[in-house]
Amino acid sequence: xxxxxLIVAALxxxxxxVLAGGVGASAAGRDRADAVVAGGRVTRVWDGDTVxxxxxxxxxxxxxxxxxxxxxxTPKKGVPGQPYCVASAAELxxxxxxxxxxxxxxxxxxxxxxxGIILLNGVDLNREMVRRGYAWAYVRHLRRPHASAYLGAExxxxxxxxxxxxxxxxxxxxxxxxKLRVGSR
Numbered sequence: 772x773x774x775x776x777l778i779v780a781a782l783x784x785x786x787x788x789v790l791a792g793g794v795g796a797s798a799a800g801r802d803r804a805d806a807v808v809a810g811g812r813v814t815r816v817w818d819g820d821t822v823x824x825x826x827x828x829x830x831x832x833x834x835x836x837x838x839x840x841x842x843x844x845t846p847k848k849g850v851p852g853q854p855y856c857v858a859s860a861a862e863l864x865x866x867x868x869x870x871x872x873x874x875x876x877x878x879x880x881x882x883x884x885x886x887g888i889i890l891l892n893g894v895d896l897n898r899e900m901v902r903r904g905y906a907w908a909y910v911r912h913l914r915r916p917h918a919s920a921y922l923g924a925e926x927x928x929x930x931x932x933x934x935x936x937x938x939x940x941x942x943x944x945x946x947x948x949x950k951l952r953v954g955s956r
Contacts, residue, residue, distance in 0.1 A: 807876045809887075813867040818845045819859025819906055820897075821884065822867060824874060836884040837897045838877055839913045839921050840906040841944045843935060853947055855935040859905040862934070866896055888917075898924050904934020907943050 814832060815823035819842025825832040843853035845860065867889060875888040889896040898917070900906040901924040908921035928936050935941045942950075 807878065809874045809876055810871065811874065812869065812871050813889075814869070816860055816864040816868055818842055818856065819863050819900065822863070822889065824872070834884040835874060835876075835889070836881045836886050837900070837906075838875075838879075838886050838888050839909055839917050840897050840901055841909040842900065842906040843941075844944050844947050850951060853944065854938065854941065855905065858934065859900070862903060862905045863896075863900060866899065867891065872896075895920075897921070901925050902928055902933075904928035904931075904936045909945075911945065 809824075809826065811824040811826040811830075811832075813822050814825045817823070817834070820837040820840050821834060822837070823832055823834050842859040842863075843856040845856045846852040870891060873890040874885075875890065877886045877888075879886040895917075897906075898921050901908050901921055908918075908925040910918075910922070913921055928934060
């Protein structure tokens with residue numbers, strides 16, 4: 772219920788103009804003074820929200836955490852993964868592996884990873900993962916101008932019962948991680 776309230780609040784806040792851009796709208800086309808656009812080829816997909824990108828030439832590859840989304844957790848150190856973790860990683864792999872992409876880097880880092888928006892032919896693939904039902908809009912880390920677009924994409928996936936929304940009430944990754952931390956104490 773809280774997420775629905777956040778969606779409504781975001782839309783009422785006047786951010787819905789971004790949503791009108793549709794699936795093909797470019798994140799790079801929305802002005803962000805602090806963003807740096809880089810490019811490269813995706814050489815590895817770790818999971819549904821993390822990829823490795825090799826820049827053109829002989830630049831050093833870097834790991835990129837997809838901004839504004841959170842995909843189901845994969846198994847780690849004897850801890851089982853979440854439902855749809857394999858499907859989420861497979862979907863991202865299908866979209867980006869071995870493809871040349873643009874990356875709108877936010878300047879933030881998460882656990883040593885660059886944070887960015889992956890663009891393929893102008894399409895915001897972070898938002899596309901949410902729209903296809905393979906990730907949640909990560910409300911805690913979303914800011915304008917992306918918040919309403921990502922929340923709207925999640926609502927669309929929920930209503931269409933795509934991907935992880937085939938389950939009635941899937942547990943978001945941040946709740947899953949919190950549950951693991953509490954359980955390990």
